[in-house]
Amino acid sequence: MSNRRVIVAASLGTVFEWYDFFLYGSLAAFFSTRFFPAENETAALLASLATFGAGFGVRPLGAIIFGHMGDRVGRKKTFLVTITLMGVATMLVGFLPTYESAGIWASAGLVSLRLMQGLAIGGEYGGAAVYVAEHAPPGKVGGHTGWINSMATGGFLVALAVVLSCRTFLGEDAFAEWGWRVPFIGSIVLLVISLYIRLRMGESPVFEAMKERGTISRNPIVESLSTWKSTRLILVAMFGVANGATVVFYTAQFSTFYFLQTALKVSGATSMALIAVAAGVTLPMCALFGWMSDKVGRKPVILAGYGLAILFIFPAFNMIAHMGNPDLMDAQERAPVTISGPECSFHLFADEQQSDCDQALDFFSSRGINYTRQPTNGAASSDPLVVSVGDQEISGFDKPAFEAALVSAGYPEKADPDKINHVGIILVIIALMTCTGMAYGPTAAILAEMFPAKVRYTSLSVPYHFGAGWFGGFLPLVSQLIVAMTGNVYAGLWYPVIVTIFAFLILAFLIRETRGTPLDQ
Template sequence: MASVQPAQGVGIDPKRDRLVITASSLGTVFEWYDFFLYGILAALIGKLFFPSDNPTAALLASLAAFGAGFGVRPLGALVFGYFGDRIGRKYTFLVTITLMGGATAAIGLLPTYADAGLWAPALLLGLRLLQGLALGGEYGGAAIYVGEHAPKHKRGQYTSWIQISVVGGFLLCLVMVLLVRGSMTTAQFEAWGWRIPFLASLIMLAISLYIRLKLSESPVFQAMKAAGTTSKNPIADSFKPGNYQNLFVALFGVAAGLTVIYYTSQFGTLYFLTGTARVAEMEALLYLAVGALLAAPLYVFFGWLSDRWGRKKLLLAGYALSMLLVFPLFRLMGDGANPALSRATAESPVRIEMPACDFSVFSKSHDTECAKALNLLTKRGISYTKVEAPAVALTVGGQRIEGFDDKAYLAALERAGYPDKADPAEKQPWKIILGVAVMVALSAMTYGQVAAILVELFPARVRYTSLSIPYHIGTGYFGGFLPFIQQYIVVQTGDAYSGLWYTVGVVAMAFVVTLFWLPETRDREITD
């Protein structure tokens, strides 16, 4: 592949550009397949790997481990960002995908808690940390590699393929899980079938490595290397005056906002449908797949639009619409998935009287009456009002039950119209699919141009490091812990929709930072 002198601008070479976009995007598809797989199977993994007789606590522990994988991503950004700016973009993201694929396959070989005791969650956590470390270097490499090959007037469009590949990874993961689950019984899948999607990542790793090995180095990096202008210490140089301010803008104005919108559209929706709306997991995955497939092309459209309209205006519009629509969209999905639950919540509100109760993943015991009562209500997706009292008591539909009695609670809830599962006869799938599709569209509006923004925001000699640090702190902490935080807020407040306030709050912060401090980057040269 012939390099292009950056001083003259990067031209259009259709054959080269297709290879660059395909290799970078396909590798990113496989990377996100690996990471999303854990999120989709979080409830099952919690049951298999964490010691708890309380399913809600096990799920929270599993989500905490999921978040820990994201939490280590900033370290991966530092390590791989350093090498990406020192030795090159190509070889760095070859290492990241190898590490990611290997760690994912290894999860498929782990013993469960029943087989290995506490070693099982410890080994799982270790592999999650390796996945997060690798992903900390993958995105920056792919985004920069495409951005440094793209013509200036098509940079948003070219790099948007990196963003749509995230949806591709999610869809590939959904298809794999659905195929495996559909080919065996539930008992078989929970016993050993869950391992197959993890082990399948070895095939994807081989394909991605084969394609990426055909790539040449970025023309921008080649020119810097030839001129001897590469940074000797990219980490230190990233925090020098004139650049470190943009690190904070990229973190709080770009990465944090778009990430919580994206994860709300995917994991937030999945846990809401299966937990609150009581939709069967395979059915919920199908709704997600159809909705995401319908809206996925918008990632490229909004990338293209940002080349013409501007990155900043599009990002602000996406943030504003997300804050306005997230609650109505989830209520639309709830009404479509389980109308009986919506009616019962409005007509027969639930009140739980209880003393102070430690109901969290950090609690040593989950066998108290208050913990059992909260677990029962949360597991069934029931909203409730908590009232402090000396002892536990449940009031619903005019009936008050003192103490905790699961059979009495379930009978009272059933009489008040609270369904155990969503009724297929009442379900309105179009509402669910519409809600999912619009959430994905909002993600596309904010995420489609992000690679172009970040590539344009930082100078070439420290671009890999400077881009990766804020992006992965934002996605790692604001996004990675989103499922855990949202679920925890729901448990503590009793409102099935209250977790969405986390999304609204983070997006509001991002809107303000973007409005006042993010410059318009669309027409910038990126060779300096």
């Protein structure tokens, strides 16, 4: 079987995975009113993001189940099962009833399908990475497996193209009513193509050799965790490789989109187009840096990506803000919002915020407007709320007065298309995605080389999906929670920065260089 065919067949699952990821992620705000109670916009959005994260939460369980199957039954058979489950679950989302017609059953149906997708994906990436790595010629493991990670961007682009096409040809009203179902139902095409190609593939030569020698593991998960040495290896792989690479990836390709659309009020179509151009330009980056890691080593390339991301994330989002909505940035500097009064807090999943102060926090958080909390010393819960917008003061919760004050202070309702610096934003996102290529490109290679062949599927999948599923998958939810609790639209960026700092230190000092490690042992 040709190397190109192996890479294409294995990468199709990655395309599917990220097609679903971006499809749901980009429509999370939209789903919040279709599948959850809409009385509290912020809470509904957070519930939608929590459902998004739920699929990631069960990935480690999928890694254990399908990792065991992959090490016992074979690489090929296992990821035929995983891609089928993943494809069916994605398609069925398009047939779900909405909350308006089915109530809580609509929410339950969406959560169930997200869990099914998460279980399947838990076995998909490990299978693809192991399959390609075990087919790759010596000295080319990084370049070949790097294409798997590059195809994550391919999944983004396919999802973007499908969503933009549906919105353009159907119109926004039809898309909102029923057209959102089309991208999910249409995913059956990806499933059929993926199955057709994968059914024609052979088994991994390394697995076939183990089968002939009779060295297949009897219980891969037990063997993977049987000693402190093997357990430690899984832990450092998770914290030093999987966590860092995935949060950098999600920040560059998902958080930028969400930030443009929600915090800066750039239209969904424009936000998607900006991400699409940057993603298209940087699509080969993971493969390029995977190839580079074949020349200079896995660690130097990944560490460079981590270091640049740590230094650049905050400046990048600040630049995007000033280029995406300069009127909003000017208004926030000229007329900052201050909320004074009794101590209060934003109740994340309440249908309705109770006190005037709680409602004020919800009002500004849901609009992506920075605010500063100034509790009055010794204030009682009955003391009045005072909201300042520049030199304007409003007592108590008064939504019309808040809206009028924001308009008077020059806060725009949405970004002015004529003032958006499209080229500048694209260049900043390209820089972030280049960091992603460096951090994420050699990931499959270093993980495959860290573990012995007989438990490689399990040992690779478990740390990757704990990292990608728990630390990366919950990034949108955790970041948005931090923003809602602090009132600072940049505060959520501390999450990926801190995770990446820890990953940098662990990779630098606790993980050996793996380039050149034989994969048949």
